[in-house]
């Protein structure tokens with residue numbers, strides 16, 4: 001992972017607010033993220049970290065304000081534009097790993113059987129510490145190893161934006177550190193890494209922290 005990857009990105013939130021089923025979740029969040037940023041979305045349970053992550057990933061609609069990606073107002077994007085954006089630039093990493101347990105490690109990284117045996121996959125498995133594990137079924141992996149599959153997908157894709165919801169929450173201390181180091185490396189290679197998290201150790205590694213506690217009503 002020595003070369004800068006992905007496309008240069010800027011995500012700008014202008015005074016965004018979200019209401020779900022009549023309940024205001026947060027109001028007036030304004031901030032900007034750029035390639036290379038590792039950003040923590042923090043705050044107490046239920047304050048809206050996952051909701052904001054989903055807004056930034058264009059999954060959750062906002063009630064007011066705007067989200068601009070490279071200067072383009074995403075409220076004007078239709079489903080086709082969003083699908084193209086996810087496909088080309090974005091990767092999602094989940095607390096419960098988001099993997100297909102009865103498929104191989106290599107397939108889980110590529111989601112394409114024709115590419116599962118490629119050299120690129122072997123190199124990435126080395127980088128995430130899963131060398132030689134490509135043809136094992138994902139079900140046999142530990143939690144930490146499963147989480148590294150999500151990161152391997154982001155590396156294979158050269159993802160410009162990595163969205164991660166509590167990526168370290170289910171991990172022991174050693175695996176937490178491995179995942180934090182890999183996410184940091186993704187940011188230093190030019191991705192924007194956005195994390196909804198309660199993990200103080202992960203937050204301390206981020207160069208930007210957006211606390212939602214102060215944006216509650």
Ligand SMILES: Nc1ncnc2c1ncn2[C@@H]1O[C@H](COP(=O)(O)OP(=O)(O)OP(=O)(O)O)[C@@H](O)[C@H]1O
Nearest residue numbers: 020021025043044045046047048049050051052196
């Ligand atoms: N689809 C939904 N329907 C109803 N309420 C929702 C929905 N999605 C989120 N909420 C509410 O929005 C609030 C924020 O939820 P969110 O999951 O974003 O918080 P969080 O900060 O990520 O919480 P945690 O730290 O516990 O994971 C919560 O009160 C939640 O119940």
